[in-house]
Amino acid sequence: MPSDVFIAINSDALYTMSKVYIGRALLRKGSSDLDEYQLWASLALELLGKAALAHKHPSLVVDPTHSPSMFVAAGINVTTDVKTITAKTLFERLAHLVPRFDKTIQKFCLEISERRNAELHSADIPFRAMRLDAWEARYWHACDTILLHMGSSLEQWLGAADAKAPRHLLDEAAKALDAAVKLRVEAAKEQFEALKKVERDRLMAEAELREPQHLAGLFKGSYDEIWKECCPACKCRAFMTGEQTGEDINEEWDEDAIWEIVDREFVGEEFHCPTCDLTLMGSDEINAAGVSYIHKDQQEREMEYEPDYGND
Structure with missing residues (x-):
């Protein structure tokens, strides 16, 4: 892997910027600005995903149709105008790289990125229409999945003090899912045994x-x-x-x-x-x-x- 890649596709730089963005997201949540909370959170998620791909190899985050960017990914800095992959391609590649990044998580990540694009590039206000409980726990779960693959954690990404709330949400969501699935299995078992x-x-x-x-x-x-x-x-x-x-x-x-x-x-x-x-x-x-x-x-x-x- 090239050790001297442009900062735009450097894994450590992308990870650090994702930490900056999630910090801004939590500040907006603290001031009850839930629209901007989701906006900054969606940007942090995309940067975190690119950091995970770049950690494997920087070529995974550049646009393969833009040859100067491919040179930069190989450690040959021929341009500062590095073009990277779309969010759709990013989440497709993460599904191949991260075993627990399954279709359900991939679909959620794509949906939040599409809402962000609509928020930034149209007169639509998709974030305002999303209740906090409709996306937040799944967001932390997606981030946690990526971070664990990178050898990191929510606590490290957010800072120990700030990680309590999302970790609590993540644990609660995991408990709810576990209970719901066990009930689903038990119901199917009872129905079969009733025959x-x-x-x-x-x-x-x-x-x-x-x-x-x-x-x-x-x-x-x-x-x-x-x-x-x-x-x-x-x-x-x-x-x-x-x-x-x-x-x-x-x-x-x-x-x-x-x-x-x-x-x-x-x-x-x-x-x-x-x-x-x-x-x-x-x-x-x-x-x-x-x-x-x-x-x-x-x-x-x-x-x-x-x-x-x-x-x-």
């Missing part, structure tokens, strides 16, 4: 015949993989889908071919049980239900080589 035994047995037998490749229509989103899970409510075969976050490739040789052994890792985004209709959205709900949102598998594939030309 006659012969009906339960029939449904469980049908569930065992279902295979992942036939069930893409179960899910709202389009993901990299679908895999089998045991439903925490009815114990039937259920399914989860999510994005691939990494793979490790090793080669094995035999007399006829070279094989790649690919260990893959996925993060679950959606869980659905066709038998009892239990649905879980996002890694937090999946985790709260007692189901692992991390999935690993192994594939074998034969390496293919193009024929050599001009060597005969």
Whole structure:
């Protein structure tokens, strides 16, 4: 990674500026200016996200169609007019970089950035229409997810004294989510167990015949993989889908071919049980239900080589 990148895409500089902006946000909240509170908070979130990408590599935050910016990302400072990616691209990339930054968080982050753009570039007043309890806890959750991936925390980002309120909100939101998911699982379990035994047995037998490749229509989103899970409510075969976050490739040789052994890792985004209709959205709900949102598998594939030309 280049050590001498322009300050506009330097991870430490972006992180520091995000701290400045969240400080301004909390000052506005303290004076009951909730419109500006959300405005500064949305800017802080975007800068924090860019800091996380730049921490991995500064090329992840520059506009790939602007070649001078790509040079700067490589440590060659040919311009001070560095162009960076849009908020939409930022949150899409964070979803690939940060395992717990799932579709639910991504959607929330995009919505707050769109409200900010409408606030700044039109006569609309979208922030005024948003109640504090409709966005604040989810905001701290999104920031906390990014910060934990960076090895930081809300307390470090805000300063220990200022972090109590958002940490309290985050803890309360997490408790509420945990309780709601457990009740959802328990309700699905009770409904299934209320069926006659012969009906339960029939449904469980049908569930065992279902295979992942036939069930893409179960899910709202389009993901990299679908895999089998045991439903925490009815114990039937259920399914989860999510994005691939990494793979490790090793080669094995035999007399006829070279094989790649690919260990893959996925993060679950959606869980659905066709038998009892239990649905879980996002890694937090999946985790709260007692189901692992991390999935690993192994594939074998034969390496293919193009024929050599001009060597005969």
